[in-house]
Amino acid sequence: MSYEDDEYHVDTFPKDFGYGSFDQDGLDAPGMGGGESKPRILLMGLRRSGKSSIQKVVFHKMSPNETLFLESTSKIVKDDINNSSFVQFQIWDFPGQIDFIDPTFDSDMIFGGCGALVFVIDAKDDYNEALTKFKNTVIKAYKVNPRIKFEVFIHKVDGISDDSKMESQRDIHQRASDDLSDAGLNQIHLSFHLTSIYDHSIFEAFSKVVQKLIPQLPTLENLLNIFISHSGIEKAFLFDVVSKIYIATDCSPVDMQGYELCCDMIDVVIDLSSIYSSEETAFDHESSSLIKLNNNTILYLREVNKFLALVCILREENFNRQGVIDYNFLCFRKAISEVFELRMKSQKLETLDEQIEQEDVVDEDEDELVARVNENHLN
Numbered sequence: 379m380s381y382e383d384d385e386y387h388v389d390t391f392p393k394d395f396g397y398g399s400f401d402q403d404g405l406d407a408p409g410m411g412g413g414e415s416k417p418r419i420l421l422m423g424l425r426r427s428g429k430s431s432i433q434k435v436v437f438h439k440m441s442p443n444e445t446l447f448l449e450s451t452s453k454i455v456k457d458d459i460n461n462s463s464f465v466q467f468q469i470w471d472f473p474g475q476i477d478f479i480d481p482t483f484d485s486d487m488i489f490g491g492c493g494a495l496v497f498v499i500d501a502k503d504d505y506n507e508a509l510t511k512f513k514n515t516v517i518k519a520y521k522v523n524p525r526i527k528f529e530v531f532i533h534k535v536d537g538i539s540d541d542s543k544m545e546s547q548r549d550i551h552q553r554a555s556d557d558l559s560d561a562g563l564n565q566i567h568l569s570f571h572l573t574s575i576y577d578h579s580i581f582e583a584f585s586k587v588v589q590k591l592i593p594q595l596p597t598l599e600n601l602l603n604i605f606i607s608h609s610g611i612e613k614a615f616l617f618d619v620v621s622k623i624y625i626a627t628d629c630s631p632v633d634m635q636g637y638e639l640c641c642d643m644i645d646v647v648i649d650l651s652s653i654y655s656s657e658e659t660a661f662d663h664e665s666s667s668l669i670k671l672n673n674n675t676i677l678y679l680r681e682v683n684k685f686l687a688l689v690c691i692l693r694e695e696n697f698n699r700q701g702v703i704d705y706n707f708l709c710f711r712k713a714i715s716e717v718f719e720l721r722m723k724s725q726k727l728e729t730l731d732e733q734i735e736q737e738d739v740v741d742e743d744e745d746e747l748v749a750r751v752n753e754n755h756l757n
């Protein structure tokens with residue numbers, strides 16, 4: 379975790395139940411955790427649009443109200459998210475005032491290794507300036523790296539009526555697309571999300587951003603489809619426990635209420651478990667939980683590995699066959715660990731290749747770059 383400020387309130391989890399270096403069955407082999415091989419998510423947008431708040435709420439358990447006291451970001455902040463082999467990336471939080479189109483800005487380096495660019499637009503503000511900045515940023519980034527996924531967060535939609543939200547989204551979508559086609563770039567795909575840190579929408583949106591960076595996503599979805607169809611389950615989410623973003627779900631549509639219930643269940647399990655166990659074992663290989671709702675529905679949680687949990691929604695009568703569900707779950711967990719191992723092997727090979735090509739210079743280059751950009755562009 380690259381934040382020096384460790385003072386903020388930890389909302390739900392024990393303080394050290396967060397991201398950090400990990401060593402899972404020797405999977406954190408040298409070179410594997412090296413931040414430089416991880417895809418990068420860039421958080422960009424105008425000043426005070428909410429970039430740092432998003433990062434702190436989703437990945438550092440800051441409570442939304444505390445973001446009111448966040449100071450403006452004055453330099454690029456790099457943050458390593460190292461929670462599991464499936465979810466490893468870096469988030470770079472950019473200061474709102476940074477000038478991407480300045481010729482001295484090293485866009486090759488910044489956008490080159492970037493997996494997704496999240497552009498945050500404050501829905502409560504006049505967004506003309508934001509759209510101009512968005513257009514310039516996309517043009518520059520696409521030129522350097524056409525594989526970047528462009529994600530627009532229409533942010534701070536709390537307290538806005540559903541009609542106004544839809545209207546803002548339609549308007550921003552239309553104008554952003556028009557701007558890009560005027561620049562001859564109508565082939566660029568933009569994704570739009572309505573978000574707020576005051577509800578689960580920010581976690582849902584970030585889930586979708588992160589999923590696009592997981593090459594094994596189709597395999598995970600397939601495994602979940604097979605699992606639910608043979609177990610009488612209606613919906614299943616594979617959750618990253620710390621951030622509560624889901625890294626995969628089955629192919630049925632996501633209902634926001636169901637997602638919120640599953641997120642809340644994770645909080646309940648960790649909170650209760652922390653009372654009766656040490657902080658390190660609040661979530662371990664024996665973690666599982668069952669919650670009966672008063673509408674004939676059951677929430678069922680099982681630990682998949684140190685960082686992942688499977689949370690399922692099913693009808694009460696289907697839980698009569700718990701033995702079948704548990705057996706299927708064990709098969710599912712085994713399959714996940716095989717995918718996980720395969721990924722580790724291929725990452726190891728990639729790292730070896732990279733090391734042969736360029737002996738350990740990338741890390742220094744990137745840090746130098748960030749320092750240089752901060753020096754050149756910011757007070």
Ligand SMILES: Nc1nc2c(ncn2[C@@H]2O[C@H](COP(=O)(O)OP(=O)(O)OP(=O)(O)O)[C@@H](O)[C@H]2O)c(=O)[nH]1
Nearest residue numbers: 426427428429430431445446450451474534574575
């Ligand atoms: N109502 C509401 N306010 C939000 C939301 N997200 C962030 N804010 C507020 O917006 C203000 C600015 O948030 P920051 O995260 O500092 O914005 P930033 O984009 O990082 O700003 P710079 O560092 O100056 O670029 C803070 O007062 C937050 O509390 C949201 O979803 N809803």
